[in-house]
Amino acid sequence: MTDDTIKERIRTFLFKHIKDNELSNDENLFASGLLNSLFAMQLVMFTEKEFQVKVENEDLDLKNFSTINAIDEFVRRKL
Amino acid sequence: MEENKVKCLVWDLDNTLWDGTLLEGDDVELKQNNIHIIKTLDSRGILQSIASKNDYTKAMEKLHDLGLENYFLYPQISWNSKSHSIKRIADSFNIGIDSIAFIDDQPFEREEVKFTHPDVLCIDENNRDCLLDMPEMNPRFITEDSKIRRLMYLSDIERNKQETEFVGPTEEFLASLGMKLTISEAKEDDLQRAEELTVRTHQLNTTGYTYSYDELNFFRCSKEHLLLVASLIDRYGTYGKIGLVLVECSIECWNIKLLLMSCRVMSRGVGGVLITHLRNQAKNAGVRLQSEMISNDRNRMMYMTYKFSNFVEKKKKGDLVIFENDLTNIPGFPEYMKVATEHCSE
Numbered sequence: 261m262t263d264d265t266i267k268e269r270i271r272t273f274l275f276k277h278i279k280d281n282e283l284s285n286d287e288n289l290f291a292s293g294l295l296n297s298l299f300a301m302q303l304v305m306f307t308e309k310e311f312q313v314k315v316e317n318e319d320l321d322l323k324n325f326s327t328i329n330a331i332d333e334f335v336r337r338k339l
Numbered sequence: 340m341e342e343n344k345v346k347c348l349v350w351d352l353d354n355t356l357w358d359g360t361l362l363e364g365d366d367v368e369l370k371q372n373n374i375h376i377i378k379t380l381d382s383r384g385i386l387q388s389i390a391s392k393n394d395y396t397k398a399m400e401k402l403h404d405l406g407l408e409n410y411f412l413y414p415q416i417s418w419n420s421k422s423h424s425i426k427r428i429a430d431s432f433n434i435g436i437d438s439i440a441f442i443d444d445q446p447f448e449r450e451e452v453k454f455t456h457p458d459v460l461c462i463d464e465n466n467r468d469c470l471l472d473m474p475e476m477n478p479r480f481i482t483e484d485s486k487i488r489r490l491m492y493l494s495d496i497e498r499n500k501q502e503t504e505f506v507g508p509t510e511e512f513l514a515s516l517g518m519k520l521t522i523s524e525a526k527e528d529d530l531q532r533a534e535e536l537t538v539r540t541h542q543l544n545t546t547g548y549t550y551s552y553d554e555l556n557f558f559r560c561s562k563e564h565l566l567l568v569a570s571l572i573d574r575y576g577t578y579g580k581i582g583l584v585l586v587e588c589s590i591e592c593w594n595i596k597l598l599l600m601s602c603r604v605m606s607r608g609v610g611g612v613l614i615t616h617l618r619n620q621a622k623n624a625g626v627r628l629q630s631e632m633i634s635n636d637r638n639r640m641m642y643m644t645y646k647f648s649n650f651v652e653k654k655k656k657g658d659l660v661i662f663e664n665d666l667t668n669i670p671g672f673p674e675y676m677k678v679a680t681e682h683c684s685e
Contacts, residue, residue: 277508296673297647298608299509301640317634320646 266311266332273306274328285328300325307331313338345385345460345475346434346539349425350411351443352391352398355464357405361397369405372468377410379471383478384485386432386492389414390424390441412492421448422455432492433602435541435637440475442467479538480531480552484579494575495603513607513675516573520609522582522616523681525566529580530555533568536583536599543610544599545641546633550585563588569613571604582609586617593621595630598641608673610644615670616680618648622666629653632660 277299303325304315313335324334350356356373359365380387388411391398395416402408413431415424429436437458443449444464453461460475470476505512525533530552537549558564569582582600586593600609621628634642650662672678
C-alpha cells in the first residue's frame with residue numbers, strides 16, 4: 261500500500277463527515293472545530309476496520325488522529 | 340444485585356405462539372393465555388421478537404390478523420437456523436446475547452440455540468404457564484421508561500431507517516433530529532430508573548458499578564455527591580431517561596465514579612456532552628476533575644470518550660484507571676444538540 265492510497269482512503273472517509281473539500285494533509289481536524297469527540301471515535305473505528313490495524317488504549321490520543329498525515333503515519337507504523 | 344434479567348423474549352410461532360402449523364394450511368389459533376403473557380411482559384418492559392422457520396409474508400399476515408404484529412420487533416421469519424436469528428435480534432436491539440430468552444416447543448431448536456449461545460435462556464413451550472413467574476422475567480422495578488420501552492424502540496427503528504437512507508455528513512443527519520438533552524440532579528422518582536440503568540447498561544458504562552435504590556438515594560441527598568440524570572428527546576419522540584452520572588465531590592477534587600448511558604443513544608455524542616458539562620461545572624467550582632474507568636471487552640467506547648475529552652491516565656491499579664482532566668480547552672456543546680441543565684433547589 262503506497263503512501264497516497266492510505267491518505268486517499270482517509271480523505272474519502274472524512275468527506276462523508278465534513279463538507280470542507282479543501283482539506284489539506286496537515287490541517288488539524290479537531291482544532292478547526294470541524295469535528296468533535298464523537299467523530300474521533302468513528303475515526304478510530306474506521307481506521308481499525310479499513311486498514312486492519314489494532315488501536316490500543318495507549319494509541320488513543322488525538323495526536324495520532326488530528327491530521328490526515330498523522331493518521332497515515334500511525335497506520336504505517338502499525339501495519 | 341441480580342443481573343441475569345431477560346431483556347427480550349424470542350418466540351417460536353408454530354405450536355408455540357399458536358396451535359398448528361401455518362404452512363400446512365392449519366387454521367392456526369393463538370394458544371390460550373399467550374395474549375396475556377405477551378401483554379404482561381410488554382408492560383414489564385421486556386421486549387419480544389420472533390424466530391420462526393416459516394414463510395415471512397404469510398406469518399406476518401397472520402400476526403397482523405391477530406393484532407400482534409407491533410408487539411414483535413425485528414421478527415426473524417426465514418429458513419435460517421434459530422441461533423442465527425437470535426444473534427440478529429440481539430444485534431438489532433444492541434443488547435447482549437445473555438439477556439435473551441427463547442421459547443420453542445421443539446427440543447431440537449432449543450438445543451441448536453443452546454449449542455451456539457450457551458447464555459440464552461431456552462424455555463420449553465410446555466412450561467409456558469410458569470413463564471410470567473420466572474425470576475428472570477420479573478424486573479425489580481417497572482419504571483415509566485420500561486412501560487414504554489417497546490414504543491421507544493419502534494421510534495428507534497424509524498430513526499435508524501432515516502439514518503440509513505440519509506445522504507450527507509453525519510453531523511447533518513444529527514442536526515436533522517433536533518435533539519434536546521436535559522441534564523438534571525436526580526430526584527427521588529428518578530431513582531428506580533437510575534438503579535435500572537446501572538443494572539442494564541454494560542457497553543456505555545465507565546465502571547460497571549451497580550448501586551441499589553437505597554445507595555442511590557443516599558448519594559442524591561449527600562452533599563459530598565452529585566447524582567445526575569440525563570434525558571433525551573428528538574423529533575421522533577422521547578428516548579426517556581438515558582444517562583446517569585455519579586460524582587464524588589471532595590473540597591478540592593471531583594471524582595466521576597460512574598458515567599453511563601443507554602446503548603440506544605450510541606453515536607449521538609451524549610457521553611461527550613455530559614463530560615463537557617462536568618468539566619465546566621468542575622472549573623466553575625474551582626476543583627480538580629478525576630474519573631475512574633474500569634475497562635472490559637465491552638465498554639471501550641467510554642474509554643475513548645474520556646481520552647478524546649482530554650482525560651489523561653494518572654494511575655493504574657489492575658483494571659482500574661484513574662484519569663485526570665486539566666480543565667483547559669473545554670469545547671462548547673455540539674451544534675446539533677440543545678442542552679438544558681436543571682438544578683434542584685436546596
